[in-house]
Amino acid sequence: MSAEEHRRGRQAVGLTIALAAIGVASLELALRGMTHSTGLALLRAGGLVAAMLAAFALLGRGRGDRGRLPTRRETIALLVLAALPFAWHPARIAVLGGGVMPETMLLEGLRNLGLGLAALSRKPMAGRLAAVVALFGVLAGSSLVEGQVMTVMAGTFAVIGAGWLLAGYWLGLPTCRAPRGRLPLAGAAVALGGTAAMLAIAAVGPTTAAAALAGLFPSSGGTDWSDPEARSGVGDGPNEVDARDSADSVGFSQSEVYLETDQPSLYDAFSETFGEPMKKKQEKAIALGPTEIQRRREHPSEDHRAGREFSTHRKPPGPRDPPGAEADALLYVRGRAPAHLRLVAYDTFDGESWAEGPPSPNDARLRGEGPESPWLRVEATARPYLSGRVTHRVKVGLLETASIPSPAHLERFRVGSVNRVDFYEWAQPGVLRMSGRSIPPGTVIDTEARSPLPESLRRLAFSQRPGDAFLRYSQVDECPPVLLRLASDWSAGVPRGWRQVEAVVAHLRGHCSFDRAATPPEGCPDVMAHFLEDTRRGPDYLFATAAALMLRSLGYPTRVVGGLYVDPKRYDPVARHVAVASGDAHLWVEVQVPGGDWVAVEPTPGFELMPPVRSPLDRVLAGLGSAGKWAGRNAAGLGFVAVGIGLLAWRRRDVLDRAWTLAWCLATRVGAPSRAVLATLRLVERRASLAGRARTIGETPSRWCGGIVASAPDHLGGDLRALVRLAQWSAYAPGPLPSDVDCRALCRRVVRGWTLRTFRSITPTDNLPRELAS
């Protein structure tokens, strides 16, 4: 190649790499620019381009450029690169706890392909494909990213692209003539494909074709993904009708919220599920002591009207209606199940009824994520026992509620597009509700919460003397003796802390069985004694009451929480959600841990807490911990294995040589002499390859042998030359080897003489290309 051709070729490769770098940066901006800063996206792109340049340099070291097309291995590597995001996706879900949209994976695969092609851009066809991929990347980035950075990159791409086209033109000049007699198959295939596509569009009509194309993009039609990068999709209905996007629109959420409806409330659901509370036969006025009066004064706003308290003296539930249609569901929940959705928290118990606590204006503060974002963030103190992120999407069905059905430990949420903080308030600690209005049916609520880890909770130090909050959540004045006795028994020998809570709850779950119809009889003097000692059966509110009171008797602040249980058994695989009906109304217990947060425990058998979701860091740490423990148990074996692997790695060439020599011994023991000769030459070539003197692709054995023998002792050189001559005879001559030569003796001499050490001793130090070829 002339110097001019070299120069042009280098220019074209350089321009291709520049185009690929811009394409990668554009794709990174499109992929990460919305969730991360532009600088971070560009930094990431820079890292990827640096890796590509390293691969480019590595691929070009000591090799002549052969061929226009990538080799088979290179093509496979490119395909693997393109498929990596799809292959990595299950692991990403497992490690990071969430996936990405198919479009994102496609763009990542395309980005990887562009990087790989750019690394191979010394081959003209790979370079051209890299430029095409880069062009797509810039187009995708321009359509998805707004900002001056993208404009500058697109302009730069246009300028460099013009230069690249010129360079390609100059390079193509000597070869612009197409070989005669060869059908332009690729062009014909493209033309045929285009014609077929046009015919298909004409046959089905443009509207159907557009709809079919739109179906290829799941975010436009609805999947189970929720991604902040998505610009439209499921859940935007309220956004369109809430009069937030357009002043002309009138949303039902604004108009119907004040209408009287017959939608069931949580109170209705409790009544239907657990039975009506028994009416008190008579009420009498009693004198309050000074302590009680003081307590009442502390909570002057408590309102004990119906619906804000939960009576444990209830009639048996009526005959259950057969499960209705899914349209009768109170909520539709998509996300991890089982889950406990809080709606109300009861903190005071008067021996018969649980009553709601007062609103807590000083609870965690809400903060918007910006005027354009519908998400609100819950600012809470650091809670080290929380780990992985759990997302849920709740669509309100028939439930009439102001409380936002959400799991505990909420971090972020969105209710439609209502992102004003003053629309929300804390009903009780951790229970969020819309202030002064209920949530309209059809509203989609997205929540992001954190999952508590039991092992982290067990490490928490619970104080012996509970704080002020205990005063409110610890009424055990009317606690039955049986309850105190059982709590004491079940917690005996268990260190104070979360383990004790778990022990009590676990014993309770084993002590009684769940039976929603087993309500205490009317007039029962001691419901808890009847439940825990007589029948040992009962509905979940009795389990919750018993657990809460037992834990309070042990000094743990507790409360009973009412809400809806997302039962995984009711998961609809077609709709990919759980329809929560009134029968899923449930009560459970939450324990206040140091720091003031409330952590749920599930005392009712048959109901389960959501398994803990670990964050990637926690998973890694847990994995490292487990691995460390395992390694500690098997230290000796691991040491042996490590030493063995180290020795193998250190002496890998000698090990390979021994293995190949053994294979040679077995192969040449029997068979024709010509076979032994060829096997010997192959063994010698392999040894030479290990020593960096491999025969190159177009090199004949005699030429290779000539180069080797020139720097070897004479007696060895003669044997090798003779072996090569015999090998040529064996490989290319029609007849057998000459009978006057003792082939096997020669083979043995060569194998003994031309050892790996021999090749190493004659290997010139500057023979990098051959070492690379080996």
Added chain:
Amino acid sequence: MTEATEAPLVDADRQAVEAIRSALNAALRGKTDVIEHVLACLLARGHLLIEDLPGLGKTTLAKAMARVIGGRFARVQCTPDLLPGDITGFRVFDQKTREFEFLPGPVFADVLLADEINRATPRTQSALLEAMAERQVTVDSVRHVLSGTFFVIATQNPVEQHGTYPLPEAQLDRFAMKLRIGYPGRLDELAMLAAAVGSGEDQETTPIEPIGHGRLRGLQEHVAGVAVGPMVAEYLVDLAAATRGHRQVTLGLSPRGLLTWQRLAQAQAFLDGRAFVTPDDVQAVARPVLDVRLGVEPEAASRVVSEVLDSVPVPVYPKARRA
């Protein structure tokens, strides 16, 4: 696999080959590589195109070859006014016998030197086509058979291009190889000067023992019988495919060119004293064979041939045995 002769180079053959080699080496000093290629071309019954400057020994080489094989030498100085009949011969009316008589042209020699062939018109150049490919000429519908050892050495000047007619691909494909002689080395030129002192004008008086037509035909038949194993044949086919797929080659190797390459490789193996062809033989003659027939820019030809040879794996281990 082609049947192999028992011994490719018996003593008589070796002596004949050595006689030709010595005569040619004596005529053209210090060009053993070129002589080996010329020998291979002669034994493969190919024709030779020499592209070089004037005065480098092309005529001397042709004359020496004619003398050593004991045949007739003819030379045609190609010019634009040269007519086909000037090469093939023509019929004239004999006033005495009152009949047309055929006067054979220089093409009926054993060794024909067509000097500066690219100065002849395409019409005249094409007159050589039939002679080179089929060793016969047809004049006025009468077929005339040429010598069995008919051998064409054509020359062309690579520098002067004015008033020339570049040889078309069809004509080029008739040549087995293209060679460049090049200037001799310093010592060879000194020896040449020393030898010229005291010698006469006519250097053809230097005694050369001809080997005879029959002997040359026998050698050529022996060459044709050199075995070509299946792996070597596949290697040749792969190389041909590589020439056709190379991005800078607009005209790859033709099947006729492939046959010529194989025959030249056979001749190379014969000259090395082997009864079978190896990839070394194929590679040894690759450059002159491909130089003459690949459609490639002249300055890139050498690199393209190297790339082709470097890109095709040399077969050593039979696939069946490998499995």
